[in-house]
Amino acid sequence: MELEPLRDGHGRLIGDLRVSVTDRCNFRCQYCMPAEGLPWLERREILSFEEIARLVALFSAMGVRDLRLTGGEPLVRRGFPQLVRMLSDIEDVAEVSVTTNGFLLERDAAALVQAGMSRFNVSIDSLQGDRFYELTRRDALPQVLRGLEVLASFPEAHPIKVNAVAIREFTEEEVLPFAEFARRTPYEVRFIEYMPLDADHAWTPEQVLTGEEIRAAITAVYPLEPEPREPHATARVYRFADGHGRIGFINPVSEPFCGDCNRIRLTADGRLRTCLFSLNETDLREPLRAGADDSELEQIIRDAVWRKELKHHVGEPGFIQPARSMSAIGG
Numbered sequence: 001m002e003l004e005p006l007r008d009g010h011g012r013l014i015g016d017l018r019v020s021v022t023d024r025c026n027f028r029c030q031y032c033m034p035a036e037g038l039p040w041l042e043r044r045e046i047l048s049f050e051e052i053a054r055l056v057a058l059f060s061a062m063g064v065r066d067l068r069l070t071g072g073e074p075l076v077r078r079g080f081p082q083l084v085r086m087l088s089d090i091e092d093v094a095e096v097s098v099t100t101n102g103f104l105l106e107r108d109a110a111a112l113v114q115a116g117m118s119r120f121n122v123s124i125d126s127l128q129g130d131r132f133y134e135l136t137r138r139d140a141l142p143q144v145l146r147g148l149e150v151l152a153s154f155p156e157a158h159p160i161k162v163n164a165v166a167i168r169e170f171t172e173e174e175v176l177p178f179a180e181f182a183r184r185t186p187y188e189v190r191f192i193e194y195m196p197l198d199a200d201h202a203w204t205p206e207q208v209l210t211g212e213e214i215r216a217a218i219t220a221v222y223p224l225e226p227e228p229r230e231p232h233a234t235a236r237v238y239r240f241a242d243g244h245g246r247i248g249f250i251n252p253v254s255e256p257f258c259g260d261c262n263r264i265r266l267t268a269d270g271r272l273r274t275c276l277f278s279l280n281e282t283d284l285r286e287p288l289r290a291g292a293d294d295s296e297l298e299q300i301i302r303d304a305v306w307r308k309e310l311k312h313h314v315g316e317p318g319f320i321q322p323a324r325s326m327s328a329i330g331g
């Protein structure tokens with residue numbers, strides 16, 4: 001079934017759907033949630049696998065073919081590889097990828113690759129055990145690195161991206177270790193500027209260590225050369241001039257990439273978010289459970305996407321941080 005491509009009111013074609021499959025997580029990253037965690041959604045509030053698959057099939061029929069599964073931590077959702085198989089089998093879905101903290105990769109990498117998952121983004125903010133613990137409140141770096149190695153043994157899983165959130169007065173000490181990690185391993189490291197999506201609403205612009213500052217620190221030691229930007233890309237990617245790997249910078253605060261944004265998000269409880277920083281959401285779960293047919297759901301989606309925000313307003317006077325934190329939105 002092919003439907004009219006999904007387009008927003010600014011003429012942008014939507015091609016990328018990020019689906020949060022749970023709000024729960026086994027980590028407690030300081031820039032995301034408090035040590036005690038958050039009040040989790042009840043099971044009945046969360047979309048079932050069948051409900052997710054039905055919505056994904058509808059989105060993909062409208063041309064939204066790149067699917068990223070997120071959380072919380074998606075691998076904590078029971079039966080997650082089964083969901084990946086269901087979504088990979090949807091005819092119009094081109095690619096299924098995941099953003100994970102890697103803690104359960106050692107256990108699940110094989111099952112995920114066999115279920116059709118083709119791209120992996122693993123979040124690691126420090127390569128030093130004590131500092132990893134300080135930020136995530138989990139003594140888990142060795143297990144995450146073992147999971148990464150298991151994943152790397154599957155050729156289908158490459159390129160594997162390692163994402164590090166960049167926070168001033170923390171990440172400076174990680175910059176060269178991550179550059180060397182990118183040079184000696186097959187992983188593509190990307191630094192992501194810290195965004196105002198923390199549960200405590202404690203974010204300030206001063207805490208943002210910009211991509212440009214990090215790039216300058218690296219290129220002073222390991223010269224970098226820019227690669228052409230892919231359409232809709234969030235990262236600015238560079239290769240090491242001596243050919244030893246690539247490194248990227250995702251700079252939503254200092255160098256926003258909203259102009260050709262083609263992304264929308266579905267939360268674990270079935271709300272459509274047209275921007276990471278949306279202050280409004282459209283409920284798809286209620287009409288879905290009330291028996292709406294596909295054309296009714298399609299109309300609700302098109303109306304919402306037509307109102308998609310042109311860009312975010314982070315750092316601008318009057319910016320309002322969304323009520324939902326990153327763990328309840330998904331990356």
Ligand code: SF4
Binds near residue numbers: 257258261262274275
């Ligand atoms: S902030 Fe919103 S508009 Fe900008 S790139 Fe992200 S999702 Fe797209």
